[in-house]
Amino acid sequence: MLQLVPKQIPSLSMMLDDLGNPSAAKLAKALGVCRRTVGRWVADDEAPRAAMLAIFWMTSWGISTIHCEAHNAASQTAVLVAALKRANADLQAKLDSLANSGSTRCPDCPRGATNGQVAIERGAAHQSVAAAMTRRVRSLSRTKHFG
Structure with a gap:
């Protein structure tokens, strides 16, 4: 959130x-200071x-x-959601293919591993990526956008 602090600020009179x-009374009330303080700031334009x-x-x-x-x-989150949906669909298609292949082994399986074991291992790996x-999304939301 600190990256949002403006390095240069327009003059008080412009703002x-x-x-x-x-x-001065309305501004003093909004800022929690006395009206005379605001009057001094306005007179000095700082x-x-x-x-x-x-x-x-x-200000605007x-x-x-x-x-x-x-x-x-919102744009970053939408892109991330779309990527996660694509990854999920790809994984689901692979799992469906493995489940429907009728074979006890697939070409990508390590030696001695069955389709079920590979599906479980891949599912765990992809759950880790999704987590x-x-x-990352939660971190972005906390640190960059919502304080």
């Missing part, structure tokens, strides 16, 4: 203009970085950043 120039960041996230620039991140996260992908 307040973007917000429709709220009154505020402490923490206040500037809080104001930034209320901040909201746009949030929307872009949400869209990118790793699921952990």
Whole structure:
């Protein structure tokens, strides 16, 4: 989430203009400071970085950043889901083929292994891959997009 912190922030006057120039009282209430403090910031056209960041996230620039991140996260997740569905379908087709082959061995089987043993081993391996992908999605969701 720290990568979303803007390195450069518009001036206080630009951000307040973007917000429709709220009154000092409204801004003070939103930020949890007194009205005189906001008045001083407005007169100087600068505020402490923490206040500037809080104001930034209320502006159209901040909201746009949030929307872009949400869209990118959704796109990444959709691609991952599609890849997992394809992998699942491929595995299911292989398992069905092994189950319907009528042979006790397949060309890909290690020596002495039956189709059932190979299916179980492959199923466990692919469950492990699916679990790793699921952990990656959760990690992306926590760290990049949802805090």
